[in-house]
Amino acid sequence: MHLVVCAKQIPDPDTPPSAFKIDEATNSVVPAPGISPILSQFDGIAAEAALRIKESQGDDSKVTVISMGADSARAAIKQVLAMGADEGVLLNDDAFEGGDSYTTAKVLAAAINHLGDVDAVFCGRQAADWDMGQVGLLLSEELNWASAIIAKGVEYGDGNISVQRVLTDGFETVSTQLPAVVTVSNEFGEPRYPKLPQIMAAAKKTVTQFGASDLGLDPSDVGASGSRLKVERLYIPETDSNVEFMEGDTPQEQAAALVQKLQADKLI
Amino acid sequence: MAQNILVIGELDDGAASTTTLELLAGASSLSDGGSVGVTLLGAGASSAATSCVGATVAYVNDDSEYDSFRGDQWLNAIAGAVESSSPDVVLIAQSIVGREIGPRLSHRLGTAVAMDCVSISNDGGATKATRPCFGGNAMATYGFETSPAIATVRAKSFEILESGSGPATTEELPGAGESRTAIIATEEATSEGLQIQDAPVVVCGGRGLGEAEAFSQIEEIAAAIGADKAAVGASRAAVDLGWYPPSQQVGLTGKVVTPDLYLAVAVSGASQHMAGCSGSKTIVGINRDEEANIWSFSRYGIIGDYKQIVPALIEELKKAAGN
Amino acid sequence: MTHDATVETSSNTAMTVRPKSSSLLGAWWGPAVWISATGVFAGTRASDIAGRETFFNVAQPWVVYVFLAGLVGLLTFGFVRHASLWMIGRPTDGILKEIPARLRNVGRYGAGQDKVRRDRYAGIMHWCISSSIIVLTVVTAQVALQDDTPLNFLHGNYYLFFSFYGDLFGLIGLIGVGMALYRRYFASHHRIRWDERVEDHLIIVGLGLILVTGFVVESARIIETELVQHPDWAKWSFVSWVLAQGIDSFGFSVSSPENPQSEILALHTWSWWVHVVLAFSWLGLIVFTRLDHLIFAPINAFFLRTDAPGRLAEIKDIEEQEVFGVGHVQDFTWKQLFELDACVRCGRCTEVCPANISGQPLSPMHLIQDLKGHLADVGPDIQMHRHATGDAGREVSPIAMVGDVIKDETLWACRTCGACVQECPVLIEHVPTIVDMRRFLVMNEARLPANAQAALENIEMRGHPWRGTALERTTWMEGLGEVTIFDGTQDYLYWVGCSGSLVERNLPITQSVFKLLRESGASFGVMGQEETCNGDPARRLGNEYLFQILAQQLIETFNSKNVQKVITNCPHCFNTFKNEYPQFDGNFEVLHHTEFLAGALEDGRLKPKYAVTSDVTYHDSCYLGRMNGTYDAPRQIIEMVPGANLVEMQRNLSRGLCCGAGGGNMWQEEIGERRVNHVRTEEAVSTGADQVISNCPFCIQMFEDGVPSIQPEEEGRIKPFDVAELLEAAVFGPKTDSNPTED
Incomplete structure (x- = not known):
């Protein structure tokens, strides 16, 4: 069984708000000094889901991690390799740059x-930078495969993959035939901590690199020239910081002041 | 410039869902005189269509097969509605339906979708969609190179139309066909009583509580405000630590709530969390950290240790309720 | 516990407080030497003809040599058996380096029993027993020499002196045995019951009987040969002389030429046999019981590390290891296995263990005993397997050492505070052994608590353990004016550390240190955004690999910036730079801020002008105190603050209790009855002080968390501050804005 994990390297979502800066001229995020990009957390969880299926299937299964991005994305690939993935593929080409979810799915x-x-592709429920949550589905459309999204549990048996997915007010287990694309949510659980022997094995593995021509893609179909959605403005929203702190020498006084305010505003 | 808009509606117990009505309200103002279509699929669709204020055309099918959402069945039906109404804009709720239909429909129509939008505008015939990104740290406004423009929209982004007429015409969509997915089981979330998305007051606990047991105090606050009014939420950090069930998680990857009052106790206010509650009318923080991010969003605040403040607050709330 | 902390309690009047320097032979053997000298002197004044027949009334004295041969054989057997188990361990580096220091340790901790006396009652008891055993062995050996060699010295004055000190140490031994019996059977001392075994009764009751029968033998001989004939000789054997008179008063028959088989002679014969058989049997217990510490403890003192106690061993060539850390007993070094045999189950480690005190699942004594039992269970099979196949035999043990024998949660409960190591009278080093097993859990098995994992991942991804912080490494600089970035032209690098810059509560501390450094006129700079975790939490949580990467990178950075001297905010950074970076050729002069500030106060570069009228208590952080012996500097600072009145806690200095955060427990959920920081906060509160002063960002955070739980009323709460914050108030006057604890 061959499973693929799609991994994306993103600016660290835990960047302190004060260090989060945008270049409004280019509509892009300015990398914060001293803060390295990381593997999108949901992709780590997707890798965990894929690895668990691989482990349940025995030795003839393998997991390949694919990342489209700059050369630095090798770190994200290595991270998934260290978790136990077998092979890594970096999709790196100037032609891929500046694309949208559609062109990303096309390249993947x-x-x-x-x-x-x-047999199956695992993606995070969304990349924790743009938070769109559509590459997995676009990929299933590109491949004309079945899909199941926002999984909190995944099991495989008899050619079928069953996915417990998160709904607004509960969970639903769906089953679909392979091949399929599954997107995995944080409810699935934390990704494993890599064992040192695997970290060292991962460090020694070579990451295969493909560009547009290797994949038979026309550069004008991908990246900025192929994309259908354009970011016209990226900005940091103004927050109205007019907080009024409750005065009082004791917690009782402060609490009473708050309750008064809330009553006056008819909130309680 | 007039635009034709198609809203992919959803049913909630046989009636059009609140978000569907919100989207229709948004659509009718965006359409600028163009047509507003709504699709409704599942048992009771045709009768629910009559209450769809703001829609000019309804596309319906009452097949109960549609009641459980399966993307491929829905897509086939929706494709019919798209063909018939040739929309410039398709609006879908950011629900399990929107999350799946949005991208797949965009692909089938050779166009693009902007997910999880909070506002849509008609800029002289060009559709602009604005949505939070980077965990709520930034907002992005998108333009579409292709047509139709598809957007999934967050709940409460538009106000429901108070009055108006329902669709003049109703068209029948085909019944549900084959599906590649089989639904094996469903499980209701275990949270009791008031749903967190519907509650006018949400009291939320964060990692700063320090321990799972502290959530009983958060529940006490909600009880003191009123079991019919207030629901309890938790930040993702608290949920990940196993302190509270995932069904109550507020934030980017949990529930997006927009209550009248959002009381955040020991919640630092990370942007990913605020993405799930910044639409609340009034946010109140209780936090010991003077520099906490929560204050940027709050109307009122108490700086101090929740261990002291919460018991006092519960007492005061009970007093207030007694009066 | 024994409340003898007064030994090390400083008073307000004392400027500097040092733990009393540990004495070598002198203090402990002083009484013995003194008595011996007196005896020699007294002996010269007595009659010259005194003497006695050795092996009086014993028909088969050669039997003693049969017993002796048997004992030697048994001891050899025991030693070989033990040694064959130790030998399955890995090589121990550097064990034969620094021999003079090692010999000093044997003198100080082996002969001098320097650690034993940290419990005063046990110290006296143990000295009584051990000195009596040694002296009486010498006494007995002299009898053998007199009898079976051409030497003839047991007569005259020396004989009288010999009689005197033989009796004296017999009596001292009995006092010791009495104290032991009292503690075990009457006082029922709690530690004794933690792991009590049959052998414990055999050892102490046996020793008592040996001493008593010894006196009976001597008394019987005195009745027969001296009481009447040489009463002035008899008095030198003062205990036996009194006992002889007592026995004699019963009117037993004494031998005479007419009546050669008297009752006293029969008593003598019987008691001699009982004495001899008991004595040799008892010595035989060395092979089977904890009495083996008699041999192993002094040897273990020789093996004791000679480097800094705060240093953990590096895994050399980490990338070439088959397994990482210690998950199988044979992966310990043979020294670590040897230590297990030295353990006497005294329970002192467990008594001071912060986890144990708080009802958490760790008892260092039981951990060592469990490992010892496991070694005995599987060691022989591993040894045979090795012999047969030559491979490591990690599959031999049917149970997992880490997981089954030692539970994961036991290993995670350790604070690496070193209290157990500090107390251990036989010099067992529990902490490195625990960390070795953590290394296995983390690197080999990837089995670790979720929060610890999150902290480690955060260090890997973000270079600091504080997941989700909203602060930047430069946030603390706001409002301080110009902050110099270190470029190699300054004397000192002020190392703020992750906790000093990324945790809200610690920002005022960082700012205080900064202002004081600036005020002192020191030439210093900071690294700002370029700071990263120096690896301490990674190492203590068991991720040695991550630690080594971080350490090597930072050493490179320091070298490229020409860093020579470092002042740290945090004792953990301090310990790592000072004691651990030299393992990777990172040699810097490292000061904790309290050391620098104390120096600046001393030479007048800082002048405390404002009174801070307050009763303060001082909490010794483990990594500044126990691990690095810096007890004075922070106290000196407190003494120099006008108006500050230092009230010590019961557990202070080297006995200080950990705040609970050490060893990576800052990032773990505590399991157990209580939280360590609540226990320690209670101790601070009970001094009645208004402020609890410490020197470590972790300790301060733990107190900040603990105080509201121990003192629910906000009124009159004890306030946690760093030494630097206290000094800042004394140098610059009270802060104009609100009290910093109310953040």
Whole structure:
């Protein structure tokens, strides 16, 4: 069984708000000094889901991690390799830059087709930078595969993958035939802590790199020139910081003041 | 410039969902005289369509197969509605339906979708969609290179129209076909009583509480405000630590809530959390950290240790309720 | 516990407080030497003809040599058996380096029993027993020499002196045994019951009987040969002389030429046999019981590390290891295995362990005993397997040492505070052994508490353990005017540390230190954004690999910036830079801020002008105190603050109780009855002080968390401050804005 994990390297979402800066001229995030990009947390969880299935299936299964991004994305790939993935693929080409979710899915789909024998793809429920949550589904459309999104549990048996997915007010277990794309949510659980032997094995593994021509993609179909959605403005929202702190020498006085305010505003 | 808009509606116990009505309200103002269509699928769709204020056309099918959402079945039906109404804009709620239909429909129509938008505008015929990103740290406004423009929209982004007429015409969509997905089981979330998204007051506990047991105090605050009014939420940090069930998680990856009063206890106010509650009318913080991010969003605040303040607050709330 | 902390309690009047320097042979053997000298002197004044027949009335004295041969054989057997188990361990580096220091340790801790007396009652008891055993062995050996060699010295004055000190140490031994019996059977001392075994009764009751029968033998001989004949000789054996008169008063028959088989002679014969058989049997217990500490404890003192106690061993060539850390008993060093045999189950480690005090699942004594039992269970099989196959035999043990024998939660409960190591009378080093097993859990098994994992991941990804902080490494600089970034032209690098810059509560501390450094005129700079975790939490949580990467990177950075001297905010950073970076050729002069500030006060570069009228108590952080012996500097600062009145806690200085955060427990959920910081806060509160002063950002955070739980009323709460904050108030006057604890 061949499973693919799609991993994205993103600016650290835990960047302190004061260090989060935007270049409004280019509509891009300015990397915060001293803060390195990281593997999108949901992708780590997706890797965990894939690895658990691999482990339940025995030795002839493998997990390939694919990342589209700059050369620095190798770190994200290595991280998933250290968790136990077998092979890593970096999709790196100037032509891929500046794309949207659609072109990203297109490149990933081309890479998956290039690998050939893939049974299932695992993505995070959304990349924790743009928070769109659509690459997984677009990928399933590109590949014409079934999909199940926002999984909190995934099991495999008899050619079917069953996914417990998170709904607004509960959970629903759906089953679908492979091949399929699954997006995994944080309810699934924390990704594993890599064991040192695997970290060292991962460090020694070579990451295969593909560009547009390797995948048979026309550069004008991908990246900025192929994208259908354009960011026209990126900005930090103003927050109205007019907080009024409750006065009082004791917690009782402060609490009483608050209750009075809330009553006056007819909130309680 | 007039635009034709199609709203992908959802049913809630046989009636059009609140968010569907909100989207219709938004659509009718965006349409600028164009048509507003609404699709409704599942048992009771045709009768629910009559209450869809703001819609000019309804596309319905009463097949109960549609009641459980399966993306491929819905997509086939919706494709029919799109063909018939040739919309410039498609609006879908940011629900389990929108999360799946949005991207898949965009792909089938050769266009793009902006997910989880909080506002949509008609800029002289060009649709602009604005949405939070980078965990709520930033906002992005998108333009579409292709048509139709598709957007999934957060609940409470538009106010429901108080009055108006329902759709003049109703068209029948095909019944549900085959699906690649089988639904094996469903499980209701275990939270009792008031749903957190519906509650006018949400009391939320964060990692700063320090221990799972402290949530009983948060529940006490909610009880003191009123079991019919207040629900309890938790930050993702607290949920990840196992202090409170995931069904009550507020934030980017949990529930997005927009109550009248959001009381955040020992919640630092990380942008990912605020993405789930910044639409609340009034936010009140209780936090020992003078520099906490929560104050940027708060109307009122108490600086101090929740261990002292919460018991006092419960007492005061009970007193107030007694009067 | 024994409340003997007064030994180390400082008073307000004392400027400097040092734990009393540990004495070598002198203090402990002083009485013995003194008595011996007196005896020699007294002996010269007595009759010259005194003497006695050795092996009086014993028909088969050669039997003693049969017993002796048996004992030697048994001891050899026991030693070989033990040694074959130790040998399954890994090599121990540097054990034969620094021999003079090691010999000093043997003198100080082995012969001098320097640690034993940290419990005063036990110290006296143990000295009585051990000195009596040694002296009486010497006494007995002299009898053998007199009898079986051409030497002839047991007569005259020396014989009288010999009689005197033999009896004296017999009596001292009995006092010791009495104290032991009292503690065990009457006072029922709690530690004794933690792991009481049959052998414990055999050892102490046996020793008592040996001493008593010894006196009976001597008395019987005195009745027969001296009481009447040489009463002035008899008095030198003062205990036996009194006992002889007592026995004699019963009117037993004494031998005479007419009546050679008297009752007293029969008593003598019987008691001699009982004495000899008991004595040799008792010595045989060395092989089977904890009495083996008699041999192992002094040897373990020789093996004791000679480097800083705060240093953990590095895993050399970490990338080439088969397994990481210690998950199998044979992966300990043989010294670590040897230590297990030295343990006497005294329970002192467990008594001072902060986890144990708080009802958490760790008892260092039981941990060592469990490992010892496991070694005995599986060691022989591993040894045979090795012999047969030559491989490490990690599959031999049917149970997992880490997980089954030692539970994960036991290992995680350790604060690495070093209290157990500090107290251990036989010099066992529990902390490195625990960390070695953590290393296995983390690096080999990836099995660790979720919060600890999150902290480690955060260090890897973000270079600090404080997940979710909203602060930047430069936030503390706001409002301080110009802050110099270190560029190699300043004397000192002021190392703020992650906790000093990324945790809200610690920002005022960082600012205080900064202002005081500036006021002192020191030439210093900071690293600002370029600071990263120096690896301490990673190392203590068991991720040695991560630690080594971080350490090597930071050493490179320091070297490239020409850093020579470092002042740290945090005792953990201090310990790591000072004691651990030299393992990777990072040699810097490292000062904790309290050391620098105390120096600046002393030479007048800082002048405390404002009174801070307050009763304060001082909490010794483990990594500044126990691990690095810096007890004076912070107290000197407090003494120099006008108006501050220092009230010591019961547990202070080297006995200070950990705040609960050490060893990576800052990032773990505590399991157990209580939280360590609540226990320690209670102790601080009970001094009645208004402020609890410490020197470590973790300790301060733990007190900040603990105080509201111990003192629910906000009124009159004790306030936690760093030494630097206290000094800042004394140098610059009270802060104009609100009280910093109300953050």
